[in-house]
Amino acid sequence: MKDRKIRVRFAPSPTGGLHLGGVRTVLYNYLFARQQQGTFIVRIEDTDQSRYVPGAEDYIFKCLAWCGLLPDESPLHPGDYGPYRQSERKPLYLTYAEQLIASKNAYYAFDTAEELEQMRNNFKTEENPSPQYDRHTRMKMKNSLVLSEAETQRLIQLNTPYVIRIKMPENETISFTDMVHGEVTFNSSLVDDKVLLKADGMPTYHLAVVVDDFLMKITHAFRGEEWLSSAPVHILLWKYLFGLEWMPQWAHLPLILGPHGKLSKRDGAKYGFPVFAMNWTDPKTHELTEGFYEKGFLPEAFINLLAVLGWNDGTEQELFNMNELIAKFSLDRVHTSGAKFDFEKAKWFNQEWIKKLPASQLRAPVKQIFEKKGIHIKDDPAFDSIVELVKDRCTLLPDFYTQASYFFKTPEHWDEAAVKPKWTVEKNRFFYELIEKMNELPHWELHEIENIFKLLAAEKNIKAGELLLPFRVMLVGGKFGPAVFLIAEKIGKPETINRVSTALNIFNA
RNA sequence: GCCGCGUUGGUCAAGGGGUUAAGACGCCUCCCUUUCACGGAGGAAUCACGGGUUCGAAUCCCGUACGUGGUACCA
Structure with missing residues (x-):
C-alpha cells in the first residue's frame, strides 16, 4: 500500500x-x-x-x-469516485472479469444450478459433506477449462448463461498481515473457485470489493471477521488485477x-x-x-x-x-x-x-416521549428543571415518563398496598386537616408546606416519617421520586389538595 | 468433515515470563437518604485442559477440548 x-x-x-x-x-x-x-x-x-x-x-x-x-462520500453526497451503488457500476465488472480470463486466472463456467447440486451430491462423502467447485472437481464440470475454445465461444454466442469463476492456483501459500489479527496464512488448494461474475452480469462480492476498493482508492478496509475466510480470494484478485502494492490494509473486526x-x-x-x-x-x-x-x-x-x-x-x-x-x-x-x-x-x-448530559440536551428526545403520550410541554425551562430533578432515576429515555409524568397529570392509580396496611383513622384525620391548612397557606412554597406539615404532625403526635410515605403516594402514585415537598411545590396548591383528597377516598374505600 | 480465527470471573476487560491477576456491568451486604434513585464502603466469583520450555508461565511453544466464522451465481 x-x-x-x-x-x-x-x-x-x-x-x-x-x-x-x-x-x-x-x-x-x-x-x-x-x-x-x-x-x-x-x-x-x-x-x-x-x-x-x-x-x-x-x-x-x-x-x-x-x-x-x-x-x-456516498450515493447521497457523491464525491469523485461514483457511482456509489454497485448496481450502477455493473458494466465495470465484466471488463475486469474478462481480464482475468485473458490472464488465465479465471474461466467461464456453464453449469446450471441443477448440475452444481448434482455434483455436490455425487461427491458428497462423510468426510467431505460439502464438496467444492475446486481443483478436484472443476475438470469434471462444464466450463472453458474442459471445453474447447470453439465450443466455449459457441455457447457464449448462443447466449448460454455462464458465470466467471476464479481459478485458484494449486498449493500456493497466501498470507497477509491483518491489522487486528497479525499474520494470517492460507493454502490456496483449500479454497474453492469462487464465482466472480454471476449469470445476470452482476459481480459477486468478491469481485466487486476488489474492483471498487481499487477504483475508489481505499487505503484501509474494515469488515467483520466472517470475511476472513474469503480473504485469500481477494488477495489473489488484487495480485492478478491491480498489484498487491495497491491493496488496502485489512482489519477483520x-x-x-x-x-x-x-x-x-x-x-x-x-x-x-x-x-x-x-x-x-x-x-x-x-x-x-x-x-x-x-x-x-x-x-x-x-x-x-x-x-x-x-x-x-x-x-x-x-x-x-x-x-x-x-x-x-x-x-x-x-x-x-x-x-x-x-x-x-x-x-x-x-x-x-x-x-x-445537561437537561437542555436531553430535552428534545424526552419531550418527544411526553408528546407521544399526550402531554404537551409549553414551558421549556420548567421542563428542564424537572428533567434535571429525575434524570438520576432513568436508565432509558421512556423512564422519564414514568419518573416525571405526575408533574403534569394526576396519577391514574395509587400504590395502595404501600399505604393501606399501616393506614389509621389518625392518619386519615391528619390529611383532612392538612387539606385545610394547605388551603389557608398564603405562600405556596417548599419550606412553608414542609412547616405546616410537620407542625400538624407534632400536634397530632404522629411521627412525620409515618406520614411522608402516604403523602408521597398521594401525589406521585407510588413510592418513588424526588423530595415530596418539592413535588408539592411544583404541582401547585390546587393540584396538591386535589390529589390528597382523591387519594383519601381511595385509601378509605 | 475440511479450512480460518479465537479462549483471563456470569458478562465486558487490564495485564504479554516474577503482580495480593486491575477496573467496569450485574448480584449481595452496609452507609447516606423519613420514598425510589444517585453517591460512598465492602463482599462472593477467574487465567479452558494436558504436556513442554524456564529457577519461575495467565503470559512463550505443542497438542486437546470448546466456541465461532467460512465451506452459495448471499453479502
Whole structure:
C-alpha cells in the first residue's frame, strides 16, 4: 500500500436492518478516518437483485444520521469516485472479469444450478459433506477449462448463461498481515473457485470489493471477521488485477455475539433487547425488529457502548464522547476475540450518559416521549428543571415518563398496598386537616408546606416519617421520586389538595 | 468433515515470563437518604485442559477440548 490520503469505506448490503456489529464497523471506519484526516465513504453493495429490499438503503442512512456517523462520500453526497451503488457500476465488472480470463486466472463456467447440486451430491462423502467447485472437481464440470475454445465461444454466442469463476492456483501459500489479527496464512488448494461474475452480469462480492476498493482508492478496509475466510480470494484478485502494492490494509473486526453464539434478530426478540440501530419492519413479513433509538438510547451512549465492545484505550476510562474516541481510537487495541453483547451493561452506558448530559440536551428526545403520550410541554425551562430533578432515576429515555409524568397529570392509580396496611383513622384525620391548612397557606412554597406539615404532625403526635410515605403516594402514585415537598411545590396548591383528597377516598374505600 | 480465527470471573476487560491477576456491568451486604434513585464502603466469583520450555508461565511453544466464522451465481 502506497503512501496516500486515507480513504475508508463502509459497504453495507441494503437487505434489512442495520445490525449492532454493522454500526460498530461504521464507527471504527469513521473514527479512523477522522483521526487520520481521511475520507469516510459509504458504498452500497446491492449486487444481489434477488435480495433487494425497498427502503433498506434509506433506513441505513437514517441510522447513520442518528448515530452522527455521516459519510463524506456516498450515493447521497457523491464525491469523485461514483457511482456509489454497485448496481450502477455493473458494466465495470465484466471488463475486469474478462481480464482475468485473458490472464488465465479465471474461466467461464456453464453449469446450471441443477448440475452444481448434482455434483455436490455425487461427491458428497462423510468426510467431505460439502464438496467444492475446486481443483478436484472443476475438470469434471462444464466450463472453458474442459471445453474447447470453439465450443466455449459457441455457447457464449448462443447466449448460454455462464458465470466467471476464479481459478485458484494449486498449493500456493497466501498470507497477509491483518491489522487486528497479525499474520494470517492460507493454502490456496483449500479454497474453492469462487464465482466472480454471476449469470445476470452482476459481480459477486468478491469481485466487486476488489474492483471498487481499487477504483475508489481505499487505503484501509474494515469488515467483520466472517470475511476472513474469503480473504485469500481477494488477495489473489488484487495480485492478478491491480498489484498487491495497491491493496488496502485489512482489519477483520471481531464478531459481536449473543447469549448463545452469534447475535441474531431472534436473540433480541427472545431476550427483549434491540439488535438494530433503529426499528426495522421487514416489508415482506411485516416483522418488526426493535432498535436502540426507539428503545430509548441516546446516540452518545450507543456509540460509546459499541466503541468499547472490542476496543479499549488501556486505561480505566469507559465513558468516551465522539471526540475522545477520535483522539484515542487505535486498531492495535482492537481485540481479536468476539465479545458477547450484554444488554445490562448497555443500559448502564445509557444511564451514565443521561446523568452526564445537561437537561437542555436531553430535552428534545424526552419531550418527544411526553408528546407521544399526550402531554404537551409549553414551558421549556420548567421542563428542564424537572428533567434535571429525575434524570438520576432513568436508565432509558421512556423512564422519564414514568419518573416525571405526575408533574403534569394526576396519577391514574395509587400504590395502595404501600399505604393501606399501616393506614389509621389518625392518619386519615391528619390529611383532612392538612387539606385545610394547605388551603389557608398564603405562600405556596417548599419550606412553608414542609412547616405546616410537620407542625400538624407534632400536634397530632404522629411521627412525620409515618406520614411522608402516604403523602408521597398521594401525589406521585407510588413510592418513588424526588423530595415530596418539592413535588408539592411544583404541582401547585390546587393540584396538591386535589390529589390528597382523591387519594383519601381511595385509601378509605 | 475440511479450512480460518479465537479462549483471563456470569458478562465486558487490564495485564504479554516474577503482580495480593486491575477496573467496569450485574448480584449481595452496609452507609447516606423519613420514598425510589444517585453517591460512598465492602463482599462472593477467574487465567479452558494436558504436556513442554524456564529457577519461575495467565503470559512463550505443542497438542486437546470448546466456541465461532467460512465451506452459495448471499453479502
